[in-house]
Amino acid sequence: MKLLARASRNAEAVPAGLRRMRIVATGLLVAMAVLFLATRALDDGHPAFGFIRAFAEAAMVGGLADWFAVTALFRHPLGLPIPHTAIIPRNKDRIGDTLAQFLRDNFLIPGVVARRMRQLDVASAAGRWLAAPAGSEGRLRRGASGLVANMLESFDPQRLGGMVKTAIGQRLRTLEVSPLLGQALTAAIAEKRHLPLLDGIIRWAAQVLSSNEHLVRAMVHERAGSILRWTGLDETLADKIISGLDGLVSDMAEDPEHPLRAKAEEGLEVLAYDLQYDPKMRARVEALKADLIDNPAMQQWLDGMWESARASLLKIARDPNAAMNGKLGDALRQLGTTLQEDPRLRATINRFTRRAAVGMAADYGDGIVRLVSETVRGWDARTITRRLENAVGRDLQYIRVNGTLVGGLVGLVIHAVDTLL
Secondary structure, eight states: OHHHHHHHHHHTOOOHHHHHHHHHHHHHHHHHHHHHHHHHHTOOSOHHHHHHHHHHHHHHHHHHHHHHHHHHHHSOGGGOOOTTOSHHHHTHHHHHHHHHHHHHHHTSSHHHHHHHHTTOOHHHHHHHHHHSOTTTTHHHHHHHHHHHHHHHHHSOHHHHHHHHHHHHHHHHHHSOHHHHHHHHHHHHHHTTTTHHHHHHHHHHHHHHHHHTHHHHHHHHHHHSOHHHHHHTHHHHHHHHHHHHHHHHHHHHHHOTTOHHHHHHHHHHHHHHHHHHHOHHHHHHHHHHHHHHHHSHHHHHHHHHHHHHHHHHHHHHHHOHHHHHHSHHHHHHHHHHHHHHHOHHHHHHHHHHHHHHHHHHHHHHHHHHHHHHHHHHHHSOHHHHHHHHHHHHHHHHHHHHHHHHHHHHHHHHHHHHHHHHO
16 A cells, blocks of 8 residues: 555656746746845935846736746635636536547548548558568567467457357358359369369279278179079179279279260359359258358367467467567568558558548547546546646746746836836
8 A cells, every 4th residue: 555655646746847947937036026125125226226126026027927827727826716717627627528529620530530541651661560670679579469468368268269259150150152162163163273173083982982892792792683692693793893983983084085074074063053043052051051150060160270379379479589480470571571562552451541540530539539528527636737737837837937037028128118218
C-alpha cells in the first residue's frame, strides 16, 4: 500500500519545469511590488523615479491580472467562489464532450480518414521493414514478438481453440464447395493437370490387383461348377482373368490414347459439369461436407491443427530472430522486396488498408467518441485539473511573466505620454 501511495504521488507530482516557472513568475511579481514600494518611499522628486514607479505599478497590475486569469482556469483564486472561475473543474463534462466531438469531426469522419490515408504508403513501409536484414530493428521486433507471445499465452487454449474451430466450421458450412471443386476440376482437365492423378489411379489399381490375386482366385473357385473344380479348369480360368486384368491395366498405363482412359477422362468432365450445375450432385456434396464437418475425427483434426499452429506461433514469437533466419524469414524478406518493387501490389494493399481504416471510422467512430466523452466524465475533477495544469502550466506561467513585463512597458509608455503632454 505504501508503494502504491508513493507511486500515485510521483505520478501526480508537479513537474520541475512548472515549479521553476511558477517561482520565476511569482518572484517577478513580488519584485515589482518591492520596486513600487521602494520608489514611493525614496521619491526625491527626480523624474526617473516617476518612470520607475509607473513601470512597477503597471507591471504589478498586469502580473496580478494574469495570475488571476491563469488561476481561474484551474481553481478559485484565494479560495473565493468568484463567478466564472475554476473553469476546468466546473466544465469538465462539457470539455470532454467538446473534445470527443472535435475528434469525431476532424479525425473520425470517413472522408477525412480516406484523405489522410491517401498520404500514407503503408505497403512500402511494410516492405522496407520486412526486407530489412535479420537483426535490424531488434527492439521493435522483440517488442512485437513479446506482445504476441504474451497474448497467446494469456488466452485460454481450450476456449480460444474452440473459438477457432467454431469459426472454421461455420466458414466451411457457409461455403458451397461443390462449384469450387467443379471449377478446379474443369481447369485441371483443360490444362492437362489431371493426367498425373489418372496415372496414379491406374498404378493404384495395378497394386490392388497384384495384392489381391488370391481373392480373385477364391471368387472363381467358389462360383465354378464341380466339374471345373474337379478338372482344375477353375485355376486356369482364374489365371486368364488375372492375366487379362493385369494386361488391361498395363495397357492403360502405357497408352495415353487407350479407350478406357478416354472413358475415364469423359467421366471426369461429366463429374466436373455436375459438380457445378447439377442440383442433385451439389446437394450430395453438401451433405457429405456436413457429415465430414460433424465427424468426431474431423473435430479432433481441427483441434490438432490449432494446437500445432499455436505452438508454431509461440515458437516464432519467442525467438523472432531464429524464425527470420529460416525459410519463413526468407519468404518474408522476399515479400518485402516484392512490396517495394511491384507498384500494382503496393496500390492494392494501400487501397485495402485505406478502405479498412475508413470502414473502422464509419463503424466505430461513434463508439470512440462515446468512449472519450464517458472517460472524461468519469475522471475526478481534481485529478483532471491537476493533470492539465501539469501539462500546460509551464506555458501559462510564461503568460504571467509576459503580462508583468508588458504591463510594465504599457505603464511606462502611459507615464511618458502623460509627462510629455
